[in-house]
Amino acid sequence: MKKINIDASLLPYNTFGMDVKAAVLAEYDTVNDLREILNDPMIAGLMQAEKEKGRLPFWHIGSGSNLLFQGDYPGVVLHCLAKGIHIVQKNDVSSAKNDEICLLEVEAGTLWDDVCAYCAEHGLYGPENLSLIPGEMGAAAVQNIGAYGVEISDLIDEVICWDVEEGKEHRFGGEEMGYGYRESRLKHAADKARYIVTSVVLKVQKARKLRLEYAGIKRALGIENIGETDLATSDKPTLQEVREAVIRIREGKLPDPKKIGNAGSFFKNPVVENSVFDALIAQYPDMPHYVVDQNHTKIPAGWMIEQCGWKGKDLGRAGVYEKQSLVLVNRGGAKPEEIVMLCKKIVEDVEEKFGIHIEPEVNMI
Ligand SMILES: Cc1cc2nc3c(=O)[nH]c(=O)nc-3n(C[C@H](O)[C@H](O)[C@H](O)COP(=O)(O)OP(=O)(O)OC[C@H]3O[C@@H](n4cnc5c(N)ncnc54)[C@H](O)[C@@H]3O)c2cc1C
Numbered sequence: 143m144k145k146i147n148i149d150a151s152l153l154p155y156n157t158f159g160m161d162v163k164a165a166v167l168a169e170y171d172t173v174n175d176l177r178e179i180l181n182d183p184m185i186a187g188l189m190q191a192e193k194e195k196g197r198l199p200f201w202h203i204g205s206g207s208n209l210l211f212q213g214d215y216p217g218v219v220l221h222c223l224a225k226g227i228h229i230v231q232k233n234d235v236s237s238a239k240n241d242e243i244c245l246l247e248v249e250a251g252t253l254w255d256d257v258c259a260y261c262a263e264h265g266l267y268g269p270e271n272l273s274l275i276p277g278e279m280g281a282a283a284v285q286n287i288g289a290y291g292v293e294i295s296d297l298i299d300e301v302i303c304w305d306v307e308e309g310k311e312h313r314f315g316g317e318e319m320g321y322g323y324r325e326s327r328l329k330h331a332a333d334k335a336r337y338i339v340t341s342v343v344l345k346v347q348k349a350r351k352l353r354l355e356y357a358g359i360k361r362a363l364g365i366e367n368i369g370e371t372d373l374a375t376s377d378k379p380t381l382q383e384v385r386e387a388v389i390r391i392r393e394g395k396l397p398d399p400k401k402i403g404n405a406g407s408f409f410k411n412p413v414v415e416n417s418v419f420d421a422l423i424a425q426y427p428d429m430p431h432y433v434v435d436q437n438h439t440k441i442p443a444g445w446m447i448e449q450c451g452w453k454g455k456d457l458g459r460a461g462v463y464e465k466q467s468l469v470l471v472n473r474g475g476a477k478p479e480e481i482v483m484l485c486k487k488i489v490e491d492v493e494e495k496f497g498i499h500i501e502p503e504v505n506m507i
Pocket residue numbers: 157201202203204205206207208209222250275276277278279280281282283284285286287288289328329337338339340396397398399404405406407505
């Protein structure tokens with residue numbers, strides 16, 4: 143099945159609530175439908191025209207929860223409608239390993255939280271800390287989504303793509319994906335113009351293996367005072383309880399895009415050289431921070447934004463969420479340029495106060 147819409151509204155396709163249009167919005171179910179769309183003369187022509195202007199030939203979206211369309215999009219927007227979770231077997235995985243892990247092939251259009259719910263129901267460990275992160279499977283593998291000490295790259299066996307240039311399937315092993323903090327090779331122009339994720343093979347654990355280091359999760363489960371050894375030998379908390387705790391924490395501190403337009407964390411947390419960190423901590427002894435490695439420290443961008451006085455403040459119809467300064471929100475009817483202006487002001491203020499340049503995590507299109 144494929145649906146091609148000309149001059150299509152993208153309002154239902156972005157969680158920021160931007161009322162913008164795409165010249166073409168093409169949605170597809172199977173790889174065959176995708177191929178037909180890419181070979182359609184009108185679509186191929188638009189893609190070529192965009193390329194000649196030095197832009198990406200198309201933009202593939204998921205559920206639009208990490209995007210900011212800065213205006214009407216003059217080219218082709220693609221979206222995958224295929225949903226499904228399938229258990230797969232691989233001959234090259236030893237039978238000993240087969241007892242410990244389960245491989246799941248998830249189609250790109252499947253909602254990520256549906257994968258988390260499926261795994262929690264079937265006793266499969268790994269995705270539970272990433273529960274309730276909005277968006278689809280394809281995007282999750284591109285973005286390397288992360289929360290509460292887990293990144294999806296920890297769970298990825300293979301990312302299966304359609305190679306637009308070669309007109310055939312291409313499989314990237316997890317280690318070939320160039321994963322880092324909210325980073326992968328598919329975020330960069332050369333690969334973004336070439337590969338479309340059609341499904342992802344996840345490796346999840348059959349044996350009980352929870353990641354409970356994050357203090358907030360322990361607190362939500364009421365197990366702050368239970369030692370690691372006791373937790374390792376106990377059958378509590380259950381997988382479902384961890385998933386529910388993560389959902390409770392997230393619902394308490396992040397705005398629901400169905401009620402307030404937003405795209406989650408607008409900025410990445412900057413990772414700085416320790417020399418920069420040492421100078422800052424001397425000036426701001428209460429500054430929260432996380433050691434990344436011997437030479438680098440991560441500083442929460444939300445804390446810096448708050449120190450600049452932006453928490454809960456508005457600029458026009460764009461605002462900074464009152465419970466989490468990393469999140470920019472649409473107070474109602476905001477235009478893309480209002481969000482962009484707020485972003486610019488915040489970046490300038492953080493740079494002036496802390497000498498650190500923060501960068502958007504959100505894809506600015
Ligand atoms: C309230 C809220 C909370 C959030 N919390 C978190 C969080 O805790 N952790 C976190 O990491 N993120 C978080 N996010 C951000 C967002 O949920 C993730 O980035 C998510 O992966 C985006 O999924 P999406 O389907 O909406 O993708 P989109 O926003 O539509 O697209 C994201 C990127 O993926 C690309 N893409 C999408 N589908 C494909 C495909 N099939 N093939 C190739 N490229 C594709 C797009 O081109 C784009 O570059 C949050 C967002 C919101 C609104």
